[in-house]
Amino acid sequence: MWHFISDEISTNINSEFICDDIRDIGTDNKKETFRISDGRLRFFVKVGETSRLSHFKAEIEGLEHLQKTQLFKIPNVICSGIVGDKSFLVLEFLSLSAGTSATWQHVWSRFSFAAQKLLPKHVWLAGR
Numbered sequence: 001m002w003h004f005i006s007d008e009i010s011t012n013i014n015s016e017f018i019c020d021d022i023r024d025i026g027t028d029n030k031k032e033t034f035r036i037s038d039g040r041l042r043f044f045v046k047v048g049e050t051s052r053l054s055h056f057k058a059e060i061e062g063l064e065h066l067q068k069t070q071l072f073k074i075p076n077v078i079c080s081g082i083v084g085d086k087s088f089l090v091l092e093f094l095s096l097s098a099g100t101s102a103t104w105q106h107v108w109s110r111f112s113f114a115a116q117k118l119l120p121k122h123v124w125l126a127g128r
Helices: 002-013 050-069 101-118 121-126
Strands: 021-027 031-037 042-049 077-083 086-092
Touching: 002 031, 002 077, 002 086, 042 050, 050 077, 050 086
Parallel strands: none
Antiparallel strands: 021 031, 031 042, 042 086, 077 086
């Protein structure tokens, strides 16, 4: 599976990627998540049953809509597909850190701005 996913990543980034480090970073009853690396690049990978591919496609669509707002750093979608009896979604790996009070205030103000800009006026007012 990892060889196939590495090949798909290589094709989509137009550069060779040979996964040599796979770290399990969580599992729930629907999917497993991993951080994979070749020592140079890192990616976030979700793996689930083949039936999960439609969920991954919906997630891709949601991420693309969020990216258009340019209000937050949203991971780039690298690729998705099916290998054997598994579906997968590969995203850019984002290194996250704990926020400070000031960063959370900034995030909240950006979120509020996005809500006012993107949601219909009647929805925004109904929440008040």
